[in-house]
Amino acid sequence: MTTRHKRPARGAALLGVVALAVAALPGCSDPEPAGTASTDASASTPVTTEDTPVAATEDTASAAADETTPAAETGETAEANPGGTGLDDPVGSFAGAELVVSRWAGDPWETHMRDMGASWGAVTGGTVTIDAVPYSNLQSKQALDLAGTGDMDIMQVQALWFGDFVDAGYLLELDDYIDDPSKNPEGYGRDSWIEGALEMSSANGHIYCLPDFLSAFVVAYRTDVFEEAGLEAPKTLDDVLAAAEQLNGYNGMYGIAIPGKASGSPFETLSAMIEAQGTWWFDASGKPSLDVEKTAKALDYYQKLAEFAPPGVLDYHVDEIGVAAQQGTIAMAISSTPSFFSTEAEGSPTKGKWAYVPIAFEADNPGGMITYWQWCVSSKSDNPDAAYSFIQWYTNGRQQVQVALNGGTTGATKDFYDSAEAKAGLPYFDALQEALAGAPAMPNLSGWPKIQDDIQIEIQAVLQGTKTPEEAAQSMLDILEAGLGG
């Protein structure tokens, strides 16, 4: 778990230095096949600030793609493809291996993953079956399966229940897999991941999963509306609040949409707001560390912003915000980055009219929390090598760029952040990077679901006016102390 109270200095100058450093490193150009957007490492910036990205060159990637032959056809064994031939290739041959992947149901991600499974199978000889269930049932379905027959090989696990699964011994330790060159493409290892990414999927000193689907809550605003109204781009929450007040009712629009439904999103929004002030829910030892005063300040802003939101704020999840943004009924929004993907898609009435900035109380100190998913191998899997091969391949930069272009999420490997294609395809790429840089990951402690649920009830109480921000902030600290111990 990455916990940070003082965000490292960030800004354009630092990001520029990092980008130049990345561009100057050998073998750091984007591994895109011919015919796609040109490589432009200097135009993008990896989330990490010091580490060296590891990526295959365009030449090696293309060559690898050309040389790849389905293992099922060749009858190759696992040794036939040790280390792979490039970062983009699945590693190993697993003829006859049948993998069951448990994930949440939802397109475009689900369909795209089926296609990716077929691609992986064409190379390795294995088959991938996607067992997709609605998000609200995913946790219980996985828990019941893992406690019983254990038919699943790979699970898409959220941080919320990661800790419980680790404690129960359901997840395979992946340390040896990541460190074994014969199970990975050449040049791939722990350093291939952005700083802190593998720590998000670790517990008790072991790596259990490979993360992807990184996102953060950011502020989106209508550039055309701001221009018409003579407003500057918002840099701080004070700017956002002032603009929401001014634009509320402008051309029949609401000032801003914010999440209020107890579905995780209010917690994530408040987390970004408190993190921007340098406080967090707990410290490195897992003990409560919440600053009540700063939390009350964040809740106060939350409450004030709600005054300019469409009716039904307590029923607003990121989906409703995405629809409102698409329909042009709001001038601004605070929501998760993937929720704006449909807003910016072809056919959206407001496509290209949005700009994105991170949540910040001070312009040079944005806040954020890394929201992510992760791919884990079941400790009961009959095909752990094949399962690792698939998740290693699926989470690498090249595949994650495809996921991003299809679904608006971002990967967690360095080569993803080198991709000009991803940057061009995600309008919120820069804001997301700023929000994520050095930000703490969403909590993955055992027993956290109940705590988060109770915290969201307090946020709703403030939005309803049944509690003051100060009372709710104190209640949140009490909840943390009751759940995590004083």
Added chain:
Amino acid sequence: MAASSVTVDPGGRRQRRAFGHRVSGRLLGMGMLLPAAAMLTVVIIIPIVYSAVLSTAEWGLTDMNGDKPFVGFTNFERLWSDPDIRKSLINTFIFVVASVGTEVAVGFVIANALFEVKIGKRFANALILLPMMTTPVVTGLVWRYLLDPQFGLLSQVMRGAGSAGGMDWFGSQKLALPALILIDFWQWTPFCVLVLHAGMLSIPEHLFEAARIDGASRIQIIKAIMIPALVPQFLLVLLFRTMDTFRVFDTVFLLTKGGPARATETVGFFNYKTGFEYFDMGYAMAQSIMMLVAILLFSVPYIRLLRKRSMI
């Protein structure tokens, strides 16, 4: 022939034979009941007893194969001190009383109207039953968009009528539970109509004729003939709807997830959250047992009254 056969029956053989017949008859009866009894034991009694046993252990969903330490009545003690379960019980009580009360009352009025109507009766019957046939998922989606404060049909109508905006049904602590009651009312009033209307059709026609000849008004006929004759149907409807609404889960899950701020968190939904989101299965089992006991307690009077009426 019979008399002579009695006289030749030595040593009470007939009595023994009769006894033997009775015993074999009983054994045969018991034997025939055995499959049903075994089935009931396997599918009802054993799971309930097993749940009761598990409710005395401290275990999570991730400990299904592990040790489940016995903690006595600790999980039941938690029920008394947990403010969340108290809140969910209050919500459930409001939901049950409001839903069942309105469904039965309005169901009776509609059933009575159907009883009286002469033209289009079949069409009206089919139309009234439609909500009951709709799946909960579709019901949830339909109402989600009907009541949406921005894009919903109701808010559009309200705007057309001069209102500034739609009502925030699912986002308001005051309106969310009434909205769920409204949806339950929409979906399940047809059930009340169906049962009560069938009961009305079974009342002998001569009773109505006699009342009309005596000059009884419509209200008097309802009070003196219909309601007394429909008591078994009322009890049946009350029993079924009370049990159903006490366990309500689907619409809560689909529409509000218990929110906002626990305003619609019913016992059934809280039970689900405890078990499948917090993984606290021992406590969830204790809640289930509590629900079972509560349903039994308020069902017993209904069942007794129904037995008196020879309905079951």
